[in-house]
Amino acid sequence: RYFHFCKVPGRVMGIRLLRFTSVVIIVLLLVAGALTALLPNIKDDKMPNLRREPKTQSQSALDSFTLIMQTYNRTDLLLKLLNHYQAIPQLHKVIVVWNNIGEKVPEEMWNSLGPHPVPVVFKVQTVNRMRNRLQNFPELETKAVLMMDDDTLVSAHDLAFAFSVWQQFPEHIVGFVPRKHISTPSGVYSYGSFELQNPGFGNGDQYSMVLIGAAFFHSGYLEDFQRQPEAVYALIDETQNCDDIAMNFLVAKHTGKPSGVFVKPVDVRNLEKDTNSGYSGMWHRAEHLLQRSYCVNKLVNIYDGMPLKYSNIMISQFGFPNYANHKNKM
């Protein structure tokens, strides 16, 4: 072949060579272009789902938390709260559990008002269940969950401090709302707050639960919750209540210690009154507290014992908000 080429007359060979080298060069350029396009973007290596990451600080799994907020019939409050919570430092992502069955999520409006500091995911539910918020969401990437009721406004200061406390007590529910159970001579338990008698371990009061409607806890407990006995799900569905009591039973049983650590809130507000929806929240139902006592006793049956333990530890932030708030009266 080679020799065959050499035998072709000079001019013809020149044109053919030119054509040949041109084709080779073009092919090489195309291949190079294709390779460049296929090379992975360095940022995409770290967070395959995000492009053009706007955050300046690192949001590793341990240093940030995911807000899970369930919402029903109070979209005006939800949106007001989202404007506040989306900007909390160390927040990684928001998961909105949409219990407004059949109603479209406000995703279009949300996107039209972007960009937003963090991703917000709207999880459409098929049935309006209280325990929908306790699913093990695949979007959950952080070790810490912040669970918040859709009518509760907790200041950024309170959240930053409570998150730092959770990091020191990661196996506990660290939050702002303490409750307790008391036992009675009949063996029947009652649920309540400071208005109930003290459990009688020395002076002062005790708490045995921290409600999850304003609290940090480990995402592993959502995994654990998927393995609860059917009777627990049935109880929560029957009452549309008590998912938080059930979580405290789960955590107490798991740790053998008090389930919660109470952080005294500085500025926590309930925005119920501010809604235009006319909907005022489950705890206004007449039977609400009686239901919760009922749930405590049912859970003791299911658990074949009372795993809740008492604590009287109340944690506040040293030197905040009051300069030298630790000075005693002497």
Add this chain to the structure above:
Amino acid sequence: RYFHFCKVPGRVMGIRLLRFTSVVIIVLLLVAGALTALLPNIKDDKMPNLRREPKTQSQSALDSFTLIMQTYNRTDLLLKLLNHYQAIPQLHKVIVVWNNIGEKVPEEMWNSLGPHPVPVVFKVQTVNRMRNRLQNFPELETKAVLMMDDDTLVSAHDLAFAFSVWQQFPEHIVGFVPRKHISTPSGVYSYGSFELQNPGFGNGDQYSMVLIGAAFFHSGYLEDFQRQPEAVYALIDETQNCDDIAMNFLVAKHTGKPSGVFVKPVDVRNLEKDTNSGYSGMWHRAEHLLQRSYCVNKLVNIYDGMPLKYSNIMISQFGFPNYANHKNKM
């Protein structure tokens, strides 16, 4: 031999037999008596140095604490405080470190005013040293030490609560007096309290030490203190100060965490003004605070680094003294 006995006449054998059996019986009784005396008293197994234990509640090594109180030139305050502290629940024993060199301990008076709820041991010192209270006293039987200055009155409520907190944080110094160090651009450290700038980790203040003049800590740290470098003893002796800063360095280095846990005091009083001795305490010396900054820097040299860590956790007792003291303003 046996047959030899049989050959002796009947009456002689009878008397010899009687004598023999009597001797055997007496010897057996003596042996039995000796064994009974040597059998360990069940209570003494737990506390070998106590007999006729008058306490009604068990005072095992983990459920009680030893008060160590060093005293110099304020015997009137000491005795006033002993009347209070000797009755604190869960107190096991009091060790008074007697720094009044050459002066007789008030043991006679103390005994004449008995009985007392717990044993009080007066440890006569040969040299008036600040660090005398940090010896590993052989009389110390409990895991917990309560160290108290001889002019500080802490209420029983505060002590009971702080002890329960210590039991949850046994590797920390749990007490009522928080202090901090701050670093400066020059690298030189300063010692102080709320009046110094915040170390700048978020809002509010931080503390990096809890002073041992009103605190619980693990008795193991007294053992550890005996193994400190000579330079530490020299520093404390030179300044007659800073033994508490040295202990915080020791604990922080040991745990890799903040050395102390601050419990907000409800009723802690300083009785200095009440003494008739005219002696008013080391902290009134003009150079006191400057000395303590000096000590921090010297200890950083000795430790070849700064082991102290910051904390902003302030612990209070839930529901005490104010019913529902956890309710926020909303």
